[in-house]
Amino acid sequence: MRVESKNKSSTKIEVLMDIKDISLSFGGLKALQDVSLQIQKGEILAIIGPNGAGKSSMLNVISGIYVPQKGEVEWKGKLRKKIAPHDIARMGIARTFQNIALFRGMTALENILTGRNILMKRNLFLEALYLGMGRKQEEEHRQKAEEIIDFLEIQSIRKTPVARLPYGLQKRVELGRALALEPELLLLDEPMAGMNVEEKEDMCRFILDVNEQFGTTIVLIEHDMGVVMDISDRVAVLDYGIKIADGTPDEVRSEQKVIDAYLGAG
Amino acid sequence: MKKYTMSRDFNNLDTFPKILRNNALIYKGMPSVREKEYGIWQTLTWDVFYKRALILAKGLKDTGLKRGEKIAIIGDNRPNLYLSIAAAQILGAVPVPCYQDSVADEIEYILEHAEVKIAIVENQEQVDKLLEIKEKLPLLKSIFFDDPRGLENYQKTDALALDNILNLNHEADISLDEEIDATAKDDISIMLYTSGTTGRPKGVLLSYYNIISVTSVACELENTSPNDEVVAYLPMAWVGDNIFCVAQSYISGFCINCPESRDTLTIDMREIGPTYYFAPPRVWEGMLTQLMVRMQDAAKIKLWVFNYFMNIAKKWGNNILDKKKVPLLSRLLYGLGYLFVYGPLKNNLGLTRVRIAYTAGEAMGPDTFLFYRSLGINLKVLYGQTEASVFVSLHRDGDVDPKTVGPVFPGVDIKIEDGEVFYKGPGVFKGYYKNEEATKETIDKKGWVKTGDAGVLDSNGHLKIIDRAKDVGKLNSGKMFAPKYLENKLKFCGIIKEAVAFGDNKDFVSCFINIDLEAVASWAERNNIAYSGYIDLAGQSSVYDLISKEIDKVNEDLAEDMELSDSQIKRFLILHKELDADDGELTRTNKVRRNLISERYGKLVDALYSKEDHCYIETEVTFEDGRKGSISADLKIQDMNVISVKDRVA
Numbered sequence: 001m002r003v004e005s006k007n008k009s010s011t012k013i014e015v016l017m018d019i020k021d022i023s024l025s026f027g028g029l030k031a032l033q034d035v036s037l038q039i040q041k042g043e044i045l046a047i048i049g050p051n052g053a054g055k056s057s058m059l060n061v062i063s064g065i066y067v068p069q070k071g072e073v074e075w076k077g078k079l080r081k082k083i084a085p086h087d088i089a090r091m092g093i094a095r096t097f098q099n100i101a102l103f104r105g106m107t108a109l110e111n112i113l114t115g116r117n118i119l120m121k122r123n124l125f126l127e128a129l130y131l132g133m134g135r136k137q138e139e140e141h142r143q144k145a146e147e148i149i150d151f152l153e154i155q156s157i158r159k160t161p162v163a164r165l166p167y168g169l170q171k172r173v174e175l176g177r178a179l180a181l182e183p184e185l186l187l188l189d190e191p192m193a194g195m196n197v198e199e200k201e202d203m204c205r206f207i208l209d210v211n212e213q214f215g216t217t218i219v220l221i222e223h224d225m226g227v228v229m230d231i232s233d234r235v236a237v238l239d240y241g242i243k244i245a246d247g248t249p250d251e252v253r254s255e256q257k258v259i260d261a262y263l264g265a266g
Numbered sequence: 267m268k269k270y271t272m273s274r275d276f277n278n279l280d281t282f283p284k285i286l287r288n289n290a291l292i293y294k295g296m297p298s299v300r301e302k303e304y305g306i307w308q309t310l311t312w313d314v315f316y317k318r319a320l321i322l323a324k325g326l327k328d329t330g331l332k333r334g335e336k337i338a339i340i341g342d343n344r345p346n347l348y349l350s351i352a353a354a355q356i357l358g359a360v361p362v363p364c365y366q367d368s369v370a371d372e373i374e375y376i377l378e379h380a381e382v383k384i385a386i387v388e389n390q391e392q393v394d395k396l397l398e399i400k401e402k403l404p405l406l407k408s409i410f411f412d413d414p415r416g417l418e419n420y421q422k423t424d425a426l427a428l429d430n431i432l433n434l435n436h437e438a439d440i441s442l443d444e445e446i447d448a449t450a451k452d453d454i455s456i457m458l459y460t461s462g463t464t465g466r467p468k469g470v471l472l473s474y475y476n477i478i479s480v481t482s483v484a485c486e487l488e489n490t491s492p493n494d495e496v497v498a499y500l501p502m503a504w505v506g507d508n509i510f511c512v513a514q515s516y517i518s519g520f521c522i523n524c525p526e527s528r529d530t531l532t533i534d535m536r537e538i539g540p541t542y543y544f545a546p547p548r549v550w551e552g553m554l555t556q557l558m559v560r561m562q563d564a565a566k567i568k569l570w571v572f573n574y575f576m577n578i579a580k581k582w583g584n585n586i587l588d589k590k591k592v593p594l595l596s597r598l599l600y601g602l603g604y605l606f607v608y609g610p611l612k613n614n615l616g617l618t619r620v621r622i623a624y625t626a627g628e629a630m631g632p633d634t635f636l637f638y639r640s641l642g643i644n645l646k647v648l649y650g651q652t653e654a655s656v657f658v659s660l661h662r663d664g665d666v667d668p669k670t671v672g673p674v675f676p677g678v679d680i681k682i683e684d685g686e687v688f689y690k691g692p693g694v695f696k697g698y699y700k701n702e703e704a705t706k707e708t709i710d711k712k713g714w715v716k717t718g719d720a721g722v723l724d725s726n727g728h729l730k731i732i733d734r735a736k737d738v739g740k741l742n743s744g745k746m747f748a749p750k751y752l753e754n755k756l757k758f759c760g761i762i763k764e765a766v767a768f769g770d771n772k773d774f775v776s777c778f779i780n781i782d783l784e785a786v787a788s789w790a791e792r793n794n795i796a797y798s799g800y801i802d803l804a805g806q807s808s809v810y811d812l813i814s815k816e817i818d819k820v821n822e823d824l825a826e827d828m829e830l831s832d833s834q835i836k837r838f839l840i841l842h843k844e845l846d847a848d849d850g851e852l853t854r855t856n857k858v859r860r861n862l863i864s865e866r867y868g869k870l871v872d873a874l875y876s877k878e879d880h881c882y883i884e885t886e887v888t889f890e891d892g893r894k895g896s897i898s899a900d901l902k903i904q905d906m907n908v909i910s911v912k913d914r915v916a
Contacts, residue, residue, distance in 0.1 A: 146304035151415070156529035158305060201891075209416050 014041040015077075016185060016217055017062065022071030024057055024241075031057040032068065033241045039185070044211050044218045046228045049238035050261060055221045056098070058238065059187055062219060063095055064088045089118045092184035096174045096191060098221075104163035108173045111162055112148055115180025116141045148176045151213075152206060168199035175206060179214075186210065188220040192227055200224065204231050229253065237261065280451035281474040283356045285516045287446055290316035293519045296492055299345040302526040302534055310345055312519070315352070318432060320440045322353035325431030326384065329408055333358035333448075336380045336457065340364045340373065340396075341388025343498040343524045346412045346428055348512065350386040351456070356442055358449055362457045362469070363503040365854045366392065367847075372467075374399040376459050380469055380699065381405050386428065389413040393425045400424075451475040457699060458505050460652050461853040469699030470505075470652045480655040480693035481513040483676050487660075488622050492519035494541045495619070499531055504855065505652040506626070510544050535616030542622045547630035548856060550645075553615060554634050555760045559788040575603035576640075583608075583640030588664045608641045617643055624648045624660075627855065629731070629750075631758030632668040639666070647671045649729060653708065653715055654678070655693030659729045670728035680723070681714065686735045687721040688714040720748070737860060739770025745832040747775065749860070752833055755823065759816040761785045764845050764852075766863055767835070768871055774836040774908075776874040778867070779813055780844055786812070801899050804840045810904050813840060817906055825909040834908045837874050839881070841867075842899035848888045870901065879903050 017039040024032040031054045039045055039062070047055050060066040061073065064083045073080045075091065083091075094115070102111050120141065126134030149158055152172050162170055171191060178186055191207065192200045208231055210216050222228050228235060229249040237245040237252060239261040245252050252258055279285045289298070293312040300309045310318070331337065337354045339347050339361050351361040362380045364373055366388065373395060377385070383405055385396055393411050400406060409425040411417060417425065455474045459467040484490075498511045511522050520542070525534040561572055582596045592600075612618045623638070626648040638645045646661035649671035658680070661672035674680050678691035690713045697705040709715050720735040732738070733748040741747050749767040752775065756765040764780035781804055789812065790797055797803040821834040845851040851863055864871055866885070873881035884898040 143304065146306075150304060153527065155305070155526045156533065205416075212416070212418060 015039070016041045016075075018074040018077075019061065020072045020074070022061060022068035022073065024054075024061060024066055024068045030241050032061070032238075034071075035238070035241070035243045037236055037243065037246070039217060039219060040234075041217055042211070042215055043233040044207070044220070044231055046232035046235045047219065047221050047238060048223075048225075048228055048235060052240075053238040053261075054241040055238055056189060057241075059095070059189055059219070059221055062185075063093055063187055086118065089181060092181075093187065094178035094181040094183035094185075095187035096171070096178050096189060098189040098193060100167075100170045100174055102162045102170060102174055102177070105161055107159050107161055108154060108165070108169075108176070109145060109149065109158045111173055112145045112176045112180050113141060115177035116144065118181060144182075145180060148179050151179070151209070152176050168195050168202070171195070171199075171203065172206070175203075175210075179210065179216075182214075183216060186216050186218045188218065188222075190221055190223065192222060192224055200227060207231055280478065281355070281446075281449040281453065282352070282455060282478075282513075282516055283446040283449050285478075286312075286316055286319065286352055286356075287443075289516065289519060293492060296519065297521040298515070298519075299348055299522045299524065300538075301345045301524040302530070302537075305526075307523075307537070309521075315349065317440075319349055319352040319356060320442055321434065321436070322349055322428075322431055323356040323442055323445070324440050325434060326353055326359070327357055327442075327445075329384065331357055331359050331384055334454075335359050335384075336362050336382045338362050338364055338373075338377055338380070338382040338385040339387075339502060340385065340392045341366050341412065341502070342528065343500075343502055343507070343511075343522075344388055344412055345524055346432075347386065347388065347502060348498075348522065350410075350428075351512065355449070355455065357445055358453060360454045360457050362459070363501075363508075364459070365461075365501050365503045368854065369848070370395045370398045374402060375466060376469075377403055377406060379466075380457060380459075384408050384410070386410045387412070390416040393417060393420070397424055449474070451478070454696065456508055458503065458508070458652050461855050461857070468701055468704055471696040471699055472505075472652075472655055473696050476655045476693050476695060477509065477513050478517070479677070480657050480675075480691070481509055482517050484509075484657055484660075485514055485518050487662075487676070488542075490514055490518035490520060490542065490622075492521075494518065494520035494621070495523060495538055496520060496542045496544075497523045497525060497531075497535055497538055497540045499525055499528075500544065500546075501854070505650075505656055506544060509656045510542070510624075514542075532616065536613070537616075539616060539619040541619045543617065543620045544624045544626075546627045546855075547625050547634070548628070550625055550630065550638060551634050551757075551760065554637060555782060555785050557611070557615075558760070559785060562788065562792065572607055575599075575607040578603050579608060579640035580636070583642060584636055587639055587642055587644060588666070604642070612641055612643065617641075620644070622646075626650060626671075628857070629754040630668070631754070633758060635668040649731060651715075651717060653695045654689060654691065655695070657693060658687075658689050658691075658717075665726075667726070667728055670724060670726075670730045672729065673727050674729065680729065682721060682723060685720045685722075685732075685738070687717045687719050687729070687731070689717065690714050741769055741775070741832050742771065742773050743832050746829060747833055748830075751830075752777070752820070752824075752835070753858070755820050756816070756835075759819070761789070761812065762816065764858065766845075766858055766860065768864065768874065769833065772875060775833050776837040776871075777835055778863070778870065779838055779840045781809060781813070781840060783844070800844065801842045801897065804842055805899060805902065807902070810840065810902060813838070814904060814906065821906065821909055835906055836908055837903055837905055839870060839874065839901045839903045841870075842883070842901060843885060843887060843897060846887075849886075873903060879905075 015038050019037045021034050021036055022032060023034055047058055049055050061068055067082050120137060123134060126132050149155055154172055157165055157169060162173055192203050204227055211218055232249060235249050235252040236243060237258050244257040244261060245255045279288055290313045295311050297309045298312040298315040300307050337359050339350055341347050354361045362382060364376050387393055396409050410428045411425055412428050414427050451474045453474055454471050455477050456472055457469045459469050496511055500507045515522050523538045525531045578599050582592050582600050585592050586600060620643055623643050623645040646666055649659040650656035657675040658678055659672045659674050678689055681688045694715055718735050719731050720733050720738050721729055721731045724730055733750040737749050739747045747769040752767040753765040756762050761782050762779055763782035765777050767775055767777040769775035783800060795808055817835050824830045824834045847854050851859055870881055870883060880900055880902050882900045884896055886894055886896050888894055
């Protein structure tokens with residue numbers, strides 16, 4: 001895996017999302033307690049932690065699905081209120097799911113095109129007749145989708161219904177759909193769960209390439225420590241809803257609290 | 267610009283750059299190279315191709331590329347790589363294509379040996395390989411890449427995008443007529459490294475005269491025209507791609523189609539519908555195996571229709587193709603079969619429009635061969651070598667015999683000395699690069715080239731190849747032992763992917779078997795046999811029984827032949843891993859490296875000739891990314907019944 005050639009401009013750190021002292025609970029269960037996290041523009045941030053540590057809740061807070069009972073979330077310096085799902089997409093946040101959530105009967109290409117939905121301007125008449133704007137748009141979106149297909153190297157399955165694809169490829173199509181949104185922030189919920197070594201390596205390469213080529217900020221949850229340490233710029237560790245560490249992979253690796261959380265404190 | 271005649275007189279047009287300049291005039295607006303990108307076929311016409319070749323040549327000239335210098339081309343078949351070959355040739359430089367899946371040190375050897383100055387490669391994968399070895403190659407000045415994917419953050423000093431050159435000078439009227447006129451027919455057109463079953467690869471020098479004289483005869487023989495279509499999918503480093511695609515396209519003006527990726531080849535073939543198709547036997551056999559496997563899953567009635575009409579095709583198809591007399595009723599039934607089975611089948615394989623189909627490189631099973639011919643595909647065998655600019659012998663329409671490699675190619679002479687085939691002709695190469703000794707060993711003073719193949723000429727004047735001459739050995743009984751002949755016989759059954767036979771200086775013949783995973787897995791599924799992976803499947807006793815049955819058939823066949831009856835296979839084992847080019851067990855063109863295998867698996871060979879009925883082995887394997895690991899297995903050895911020859915005395 002090639003990491004050393006990553007060459008981030010370290011001049012100015014721009015904060016894309018600033019999460020301040022949030023707490024989230026479901027009834028008596030405290031999922032997150034006073035967690036603060038900054039997502040910097042252009043980075044790959046990994047959120048790790050043992051089962052039930054609150055990783056998915058954190059991702060849902062970032063995407064705006066959950067609204068924390070306490071604390072604030074700022075998006076590009078502006079306070080974010082409760083927000084509808086289509087507005088999340090419009091803001092430039094896209095995600096993939098832990099359990100694949102594709103339209104199983106549709107082809108890979110069609111699935112990726114659904115990701116463009118939010119960017120399409122509608123005119124029923126022109127689209128039905130395939131005229132003017134309707135035609136132009138159709139072509140533009142198809143081209144974008146084809147670029148993503150080329151990028152993810154899934155040309156051979158372009159017209160295959162996703163239900164017929166192996167798991168690793170379905171994950172790739174899902175990533176493609178998220179990319180179709182041209183997001184600024186990409187959230188990946190366990191992108192490598194259930195993959196074999198080769199599929200994981202492919203996925204790592206795609207994640208790095210997305211980050212490098214499109215400058216997309218990526219937040220991911222992942223269990224495979226090798227992967228996390230390899231590809232992330234920064235790692236945040238959660239344990240029982242509390243952030244116990246936040247730093248570069250090396251810093252986090254040597255943090256005693258993290259070792260305790262994973263291996264059990266003696 | 268000087269006007270060139272529209273004639274196809276190759277006396278004036280004696281080099282590819284000259285032909286290309288001419289093609290840009292006479293085939294203006296007609297497609298020369300197509301590539302599927304972003305899901306759409308994108309075409310370069312001959313005039314645009316020429317223009318771009320000039321731009322690229324100008325750019326390469328500016329980087330300091332001079333006449334006679336070498337330029338490496340590494341990657342899958344991409345229009346820009348074909349363009350690079352054309353550009354290098356315009357400047358009188360020599361293109362050296364390398365196998366794209368070679369590992370770094372294989373490439374290092376070639377680049378060093380060829381004194382390559384510039385490398386033009388397809389993508390990041392190849393750039394990374396070159397950067398790894400760049401320090402050891404002081405002569406390598408620049409690296410250019412076609413696909414910039416993942417290469418954004420590389421230093422400009424390491425590698426440059428080809429687009430940097432191609433996007434320059436678009437408006438300018440570049441003329442390199444002087445350079446083009448300076449190319450001469452005896453100049454080296456291309457240097458191809460032979461994969462070499464033994465030792466390091468050798469650089470075969472082919473002149474324009476070699477390639478053009480042979481190729482124009484081939485074009486005439488097959489009546490190729492600008493209406494033909496070919497799909498370029500075979501390695502660019504292989505001589506076939508340079509003859510069948512590049513040279514024939516230059517001479518006949520037809521279009522080269524580059525598939526979108528290796529995985530999409532089947533889909534792309536179906537879309538293009540090539541009229542001219544070349545595939546090694548492995549590909550034809552693979553297609554047939556896959557087809558048969560899929561047919562097993564078809565509904566009963568479909569399977570019945572398929573079998574019924576395939577029997578008719580088997581009986582009459584070949585005769586119809588050869589324009590022989592066939593009863594009217596059979597003709598009608600065949601027509602009906604075409605409607606229901608053969609037509610759709612050919613369409614599915616992308617072979618509907620195929621007019622000329624070749625196979626070469628290895629022997630092909632007669633059943634497979636006749637299967638395709640019975641569908642109305644004019645499949646022919648060709649025998650050739652890189653050193654001969656391919657063509658030594660070739661089947662002619664209406665005179666096809668699956669057991670031979672056809673009559674001698676027009677203009678080529680053949681002689682057989684001590685069982686070995688020698689040839690002579692206009693395509694004979696100029697020599698091996700920087701290897702006088704090997705050149706002398708191969709070409710004698712009178713121009714005869716040693717093929718290293720043992721063969722005979724049959725009564726119809728067809729050449730029949732038996733084996734590599736050096737591989738032909740003797741059993742202790744004194745009878746001939748031709749390993750490849752036996753291996754091919756085994757491989758014809760479809761469930762055996764690779765076989766390695768032993769027997770030289772031994773009492774009997776034994777062999778290693780590699781099962782064909784796809785075919786055997788499908789069989790296992792149908793018979794409810796559970797398995798966890800290749801090693802497990804290969805070791806199952808039911809698989810051994812399956813293979814035994816096939817070997818029995820081969821033995822029966824061999825028993826009928828006086829010469830070969832002693833070559834019946836007495837013991838065999840199924841290998842726990844697939845023989846692989848990455849482990850050096852096969853060449854890059856998938857030929858078995860016999861010596862290396864018998865050395866590496868010496869323990870298994872010894873076990874085959876002992877009384878043991880199993881043998882434990884641990885093998886090192888190389889993964890695609892270069893890492894190494896090891897796998898182990900306890901292999902069972904199976905004894906076979908040998909049929910004694912009944913009428914030996916009579």
